[in-house]
Amino acid sequence: MERRAGRPPSRPLYLEILMTQPVDARCPHCRTPMSRWANPQLSSWSGEYQYVCFNDECPYFVRGWAWMNERFDVTASYRFRLDPATGETGPLPVWSKEAMRENILPEEAASAR
Numbered sequence: 001m002e003r004r005a006g007r008p009p010s011r012p013l014y015l016e017i018l019m020t021q022p023v024d025a026r027c028p029h030c031r032t033p034m035s036r037w038a039n040p041q042l043s044s045w046s047g048e049y050q051y052v053c054f055n056d057e058c059p060y061f062v063r064g065w066a067w068m069n070e071r072f073d074v075t076a077s078y079r080f081r082l083d084p085a086t087g088e089t090g091p092l093p094v095w096s097k098e099a100m101r102e103n104i105l106p107e108e109a110a111s112a113r
């Protein structure tokens with residue numbers, strides 16, 4: 001067990017990053033870390049969760065209200081969504097700032113200890 005004496009930790013930096021940040025879970029529109037969000041049971045998404053930007057100041061979300069209103073005459077917007085299983089991104093439609101928040105997963109399991 002003495003063979004490692006004096007040697008620096010050899011784990012490459014890229015592995016360190018991959019292990020602590022499985023995907024780039026920051027919103028590309030506002031640079032805010034995104035929340036893990038449980039997939040609805042009756043959805044076609046395959047994984048257990050996706051990353052969703054729940055920042056109410058996010059430009060993507062903010063301009064979504066006007067976009068939806070102009071084109072569809074509805075009071076709704078969408079939040080930025082990233083599926084970590086496929087890397088696919090897209091809009092998650094919401095009808096209020098509070099909508100969909102009940103599906104946000106607690107982060108204790110990942111960050112505590």
Ligand SMILES: [Zn+2]
Pocket residue numbers: 027028029030031032053054055058059060080
């Ligand atoms: Zn955002």
